[in-house]
Amino acid sequence: MDYELTVYQCEGTDSEKLEWFKTINIAGEKLTDQELRNAVYAGSWLTDAKRYFSKSGCVASNLGDKYVKGSPIRQELLQTALEWIYCTENDTENKPHKSIESYMALHQHDEHSTKLWNYFQSVINWVKNTFPTYRKEMKGLEWGVFYNQFKDTDLNPTALENEIKTLMEDDEVSKKAGVYAYVLTRDERYLNLRTFSDKDKRILFERQKGVCPYCKQMFEITQMEADHITPWSQGGKTDLSNGQMLCKGCNRKKSDQ
Known part of the structure; x- marks a missing residue:
């Protein structure tokens, strides 16, 4: 084979090298973010970590395949584990991708990656013991984040399963995968609860003749928001019989109560 090969010799800090790799990562099949990191932070720690996380049929994949998304070969399983463990040592939950570089640099020359495994x-x-009934919605959730936050909490698997079953059957819950985060955090935003449609809002607005039932003032429909009279947490449904249009100010006040 007789053709020219362009070779780049990179100098600089690890972060500068990583940015350079990202710049030239445009030809052929693009490397994943973790594949790029592996090129910069190669060392004894990474070699050992790849035994667990980076081969087809690796032990990490065999253990967690039902719960974690991503290809071991493309280093996505390794990336997930790194995102999770870094948050146990640093307060960077909201910026996991940015933090992995620091973690890999810190451990680059460690002899082994046993701590990560x-x-x-x-x-x-912890997931298997806390949620012993498996459902397909469990794959790909942020289990490491939940583990970091709730591993020391006294949780009742039977009580959790009963609540999960009820929520899975609830038509008001649009995002079934969010049920697991909800039963741990009690944050309803994970459930993506049903909301009133534009048609419902128009019907409610016409019934009220544009008058907010709280402040008794008249508004345009664009100045109002649909509200559940009885909230979902108290058994309320997204039905017209349980709906009303409130002005934005009154709706905010009600939500803050």
């Missing part, structure tokens, strides 16, 4: 096992085993 043990941590990953702890996460998956």
Whole structure:
């Protein structure tokens, strides 16, 4: 074979090298973010970590395949484990991708990655013990984040399963995968609860003749928001019989109560 090969010799800090790799990562099949990181932070720690997380049929995949998305070969499983474990050592939950570089640089020359592998096992085993009934909605959730936050909380798997079953059957819950985060955090935003349609809003607005039932003032429909008279948490449904149009100010006040 007789053709020219362009070779780049990179100098600089690890972060500068990583940015350079991203710049030239345009030809052929693009490398994933973690594949780029692996090129910069190669060392004894990474070699050992890849034994667990980066081969087809690797032990991490065999253990957590039902709960974690991503290809081991494309380093996505390794990336997930790194995102989770980094948050146990640093307050960077909201910026996991940016933090992985620091973690890999810190451990680059460690002899082994046993801590990462043990941590990953702890996460998956906690999930299996806390939620023993498997559902397809469990794949791909932020289990490491939940583990970090709730591993020391006294949770009742039977009570959790009963609540999960009820929520899975609830038509008001649009995002079934969010049920697991909800039963842990009690944050209703994970459920993506049903809302009133534009048609419903128009019907409610006409019934009220544009008058907000709280402040008794008249508004345009664009100045009003649909509200559940009885909230979902108290058994309310997204039915016209349980709906009303409130002005935005009154709706905010009601939500804050």
